[in-house]
Amino acid sequence: xxxxxxxxIILSILADIAPDEDISSIDxxxxxxxxxxxxxxxxxxxxxxxxxxxxxxxPEKDYEHLATLAGCVSYLTPLLKDRQLAS
Amino acid sequence: MSKPSRDWLKGVLxxxxxxxxxxGLAGMTSANLLAKMGHKVLLAEHHxxxxxxxxxxxxKGGHIMDISLHGFPCGMIKTxxxxxxxxxxxxxxxxxxxxxxxxxxxxxxxxxKIDFTHILRERFGILKEVIDxxxxxxxxMNFYDDLVMTTRDLFEKFFPGRxxxxxxxxxxxxxxxxxxxxxxxxxxxxxxxNFMDKGVFTYQGGTDHLxxxxxxxxxxxxxxxxxxxxxxxxxxxxxxxxxxxxNGQDIVCKSVLSNSNLLTTIExxxxxxxxxxxxxxxxxxxxxxxxxxxxxxxxKRGETVPHVGDLLFSSVADEYxxxxxxxxxVTSRTFSFYxxxxxxxxxxxxxxxxTNARYQDWANLSEPQYKKDKHDLEQSTLDALExxxxxxxxxxxxxxxxxxxxxxxxxxxxxxxxxxxxxxGLKISRDLPKQINGLFHAGSVGIIMSGWLGAxxxxxxxxxETDKFLRQLSPSLxxxxx
Ligand SMILES: Cc1cc2nc3c(=O)[nH]c(=O)nc-3n(C[C@H](O)[C@H](O)[C@H](O)COP(=O)(O)OP(=O)(O)OC[C@H]3O[C@@H](n4cnc5c(N)ncnc54)[C@H](O)[C@@H]3O)c2cc1C
Numbered sequence: 001x002x003x004x005x006x007x008x009i010i011l012s013i014l015a016d017i018a019p020d021e022d023i024s025s026i027d028x029x030x031x032x033x034x035x036x037x038x039x040x041x042x043x044x045x046x047x048x049x050x051x052x053x054x055x056x057x058x059p060e061k062d063y064e065h066l067a068t069l070a071g072c073v074s075y076l077t078p079l080l081k082d083r084q085l086a087s
Numbered sequence: 088m089s090k091p092s093r094d095w096l097k098g099v100l101x102x103x104x105x106x107x108x109x110x111g112l113a114g115m116t117s118a119n120l121l122a123k124m125g126h127k128v129l130l131a132e133h134h135x136x137x138x139x140x141x142x143x144x145x146x147k148g149g150h151i152m153d154i155s156l157h158g159f160p161c162g163m164i165k166t167x168x169x170x171x172x173x174x175x176x177x178x179x180x181x182x183x184x185x186x187x188x189x190x191x192x193x194x195x196x197x198x199x200k201i202d203f204t205h206i207l208r209e210r211f212g213i214l215k216e217v218i219d220x221x222x223x224x225x226x227x228m229n230f231y232d233d234l235v236m237t238t239r240d241l242f243e244k245f246f247p248g249r250x251x252x253x254x255x256x257x258x259x260x261x262x263x264x265x266x267x268x269x270x271x272x273x274x275x276x277x278x279x280x281n282f283m284d285k286g287v288f289t290y291q292g293g294t295d296h297l298x299x300x301x302x303x304x305x306x307x308x309x310x311x312x313x314x315x316x317x318x319x320x321x322x323x324x325x326x327x328x329x330x331x332x333x334n335g336q337d338i339v340c341k342s343v344l345s346n347s348n349l350l351t352t353i354e355x356x357x358x359x360x361x362x363x364x365x366x367x368x369x370x371x372x373x374x375x376x377x378x379x380x381x382x383x384x385x386x387k388r389g390e391t392v393p394h395v396g397d398l399l400f401s402s403v404a405d406e407y408x409x410x411x412x413x414x415x416x417v418t419s420r421t422f423s424f425y426x427x428x429x430x431x432x433x434x435x436x437x438x439x440x441x442t443n444a445r446y447q448d449w450a451n452l453s454e455p456q457y458k459k460d461k462h463d464l465e466q467s468t469l470d471a472l473e474x475x476x477x478x479x480x481x482x483x484x485x486x487x488x489x490x491x492x493x494x495x496x497x498x499x500x501x502x503x504x505x506x507x508x509x510x511x512g513l514k515i516s517r518d519l520p521k522q523i524n525g526l527f528h529a530g531s532v533g534i535i536m537s538g539w540l541g542a543x544x545x546x547x548x549x550x551x552e553t554d555k556f557l558r559q560l561s562p563s564l565x566x567x568x569x
Contacts, residue, residue: 017169039162041544045169048551051558052124 001080003073009080010072013049017042028070054080095315095334102339103129103311104557106331107346108318108356111139111498112539113529114346115301116170116546117553121344122308124554129340130310131333133317137302139346139498140505140531141539143294150385150485151430152437153294157423158182158263158287158398159539166543175300178291180428182397185287187258188475189402189419191251198259199286211252221245222283228276230535234510238275239268254407258400262421264537265376265443265506267409274510274534281540287398293430318347321526323361328525341560342525342553346546348500349373349512352528353519362522366515373512376534377413378491378503380444382468385485386436392482395475398423403471415448417464420471438476440468446491446502461488506538507531520552527553 001009007028014036015023021036032038046066047058056079058066065075104126107118115137118130136142140155161179168176185198194210196202200222207213224241238257246252253268256279260266263282266274290297305312313333320332321343330339345352350373353359359367386392402419404411412419425437452460465486472479494503513533519526529549531537536545 041166041169041547044548044551048120048124048554051554055558055562057555 001077001083001085003077005085006077006080007069007073009053010046010069010076013046016049017045026069028073029068031067032069033067050076054083056080095313096336099129099311099313099336099338100127102330102341103127104340105129105342105344105553106131106318106338106340107344108321108331108352109133109139109346109530110137110312110314111346111530111542112141113531113536113542113546113549114139114344115305116166116543117344117346117529117550118310119301119305119308120170120547120550121553121557122305122310124550126554126557128310129338130305130312131316131318131331132312132314133499134497135314136298137312137314138294138298140494141294141298142497143298146385146485146487148385148484149388149433149435150383150437151293151295151433151435152383152385152439152487153423153425154381154439154489155539156289156294157421157439157441158185158289160281161285161288162281163288163540163543166540166547170543170547171301171304175297175304178296179288180291181285182287182289184394184396184398185259186396186399187255187401188399189254189258190405191254194255195396197286198282200283203283206255207252211249211255213246213249213252217245222280225276225283226280228273228280230273230277234271234273236272237269238266238272241272241275242268250406258402258407258412258419259398261407261409261412261443262400262441264534264541266534269409270534271510277535278538278541289397289429291429291431293425296430318356321345321352321356323357323523323526326361326523328523340525342527342556344527344529344549344553346528346530348375348498348504348530349508349516349528349532350375350501351499352526353515357523357526366518366522369511370515373515374509375502375504376506376508376531376537377443378446378494379489379505380417380442380449380464380491381489382440382465383485383487383489384438384440384469384472384479384483386438386482387484388435390436390482392424392426392436392438392476394424394426396422396424397426399475401471401475413443413445415444415460417442417467420468422472422475438472440472443505444491446495446504449490449492450502457490457492461490464488464490504531506534507536508533510534520556525556527556 107130110132122128164179187194207218242253322329399422404418421441423439427434491503516528516532529546
């Protein structure tokens with residue numbers, strides 16, 4: 001998976017969690033929380049979804065890496081680089 | 088008569104990934120999520136209805152009474168949408184007329200930050216800066232804060248000596264989760280802020296509708312639901328969950344998620360001998376929360392009730408006082424008015440009065456005394472309601488009371504606790520899986536994890552832990568759903 005694939009996956013997960021938000025306008029380097037209405041339960045949903053789809057475990061101490069979209073991409077790409085995108 | 092117990096387990100599998108004990112909002116929500124994640128889930132409930140305290144009953148004359156549908160924060164919309172479905176979440180509506188009536192003040196409010204700010208300024212004469220600072224402080228509180236500061240300290244700091252303000256800020260929360268001025272301020276801050284976000288909400292269709300929809304969703308996701316099924320024992324060997332006994336039958340499972348009371352789960356279902364003595368020492372320190380009394384009043388078919396408010400916090404006590412609120416000599420009541428909008432199409436009204444109560448005040452009465460005290464409670468409640476709904480006695484054709492004993496009987500909660508445990512219970516609940524592999528607890532606990540929203544969200548948090556545990560056992564379990 002490329003960085004762009006990972007980015008799209010995160011965006012699709014966010015779209016499920018926050019269907020009323022305009023996901024396409026998210027800025028990669030600004031905190032997600034400052035752009036869309038996300039609470040700690042929503043971050044838990046991201047973690048659960050990543051485990052469900054790719055069997056990757058994000059330990060609680062690493063949650064801070066998920067604060068921005070760019071952070072998500074750089075944290076997750078190494079974990080996902082050998083995976084094929086599910087068709 | 089109920090059928091022989093083995094019928095209720097007919098066709099049950101010999102093993103499950105998770106057995107969820109109890110179908111309260113936490114139990115149901117975690118069962119639903121775990122099933123959606125691909126696990127094989129059995130949900131066992133001893134009662135014939137699901138829902139736990141989120142329940143209702145029907146009486147002759149077409150009456151439907153809700154037990155705990157008085158109001159929840161707007162966060163419930165999101166929780167219902169994410170962990171249940173869109174249709175369920177769309178039924179959440181706002182209750183806009185919250186009333187206080189007591190010797191210190193009479194106020195109507197939408198119970199949100201904007202209106203509270205306005206009232207605190209205009210009515211109580213508090214400076215805008217102080218109010219803003221108070222809201223910011225309450226909102227910023229979280230689970231990791233220190234526990235030294237109590238709600239009393241918090242109020243003392245912002246509104247010294249203003250017992251009228253304290254009452255305005257505290258009385259509804261005491262009803263919502265049994266907390267007092269002496270509980271950690273963070274429990275107040277979290278719950279108060281949740282409500283202040285947008286106000287108080289309810290579920291259109293009533294509890295019966297909600298639970299029916301949840302049951303459908305559970306079945307769609309493949310949860311094996313079993314009512315009339317009492318879990319009697321959790322089997323543990325080598326600090327690891329092996330299975331459970333339900334109605335006398337053993338069933339194997341990799342994990343147990345107990346929605347039964349925390350202390351019952353540890354002391355009775357599992358057995359203290361399976362835990363570290365140091366842990367049990369902490370368990371012994373856990374205090375249960377208080378219980379409740381309610382009086383349910385069904386309005387005759389064709390009769391109406393004027394719109395006197397959705398929720399009414401009424402009290403004849405001079406000041407806010409936890410002891411008085413818990414006392415059997417009732418001075419404070421919360422009235423919930425159910426207008427036809429709650430169950431569109433039925434054109435019916437009902438009123439439920441709730442008071443916080445102590446189990447020990449009701450547990451040891453003789454049968455005639457118990458009956459008499461219940462009757463007195465019904466009558467004094469009607470008397471108190473007369474002030475708001477004149478002629479109430481002519482309008483009602485069903486009156487019935489419940490006590491802490493009633494809550495205990497239906498939910499099995501020790502002392503009929505309405506809101507789980509005090510704050511210290513949360514750590515014990517979180518630490519269970521560190522003591523026994525595969526043993527999880529979710530349900531009203533620690534004040535902040537109680538109420539409909541708290542219990543449901545805690546169900547999600549613990550389902551996440553359970554899923555993590557199950558996937559570590561079988562790493563191949565990847566559902567590539569996109
Ligand atoms: C009078 C009253 C009014 C309330 N009002 C509100 C309100 O307006 N808003 C709000 O948000 N909250 C309210 N609450 C609180 C709210 O109802 C609860 O916090 C919440 O419903 C608790 O959910 P729970 O998941 O902890 O489980 P519970 O509802 O406590 O359910 C536990 C379930 O487990 C089952 N069980 C236990 N042991 C076993 C066993 N061994 N085998 C099988 N089954 C078992 C029980 O039968 C029960 O169904 C109120 C509570 C009360 C009592």
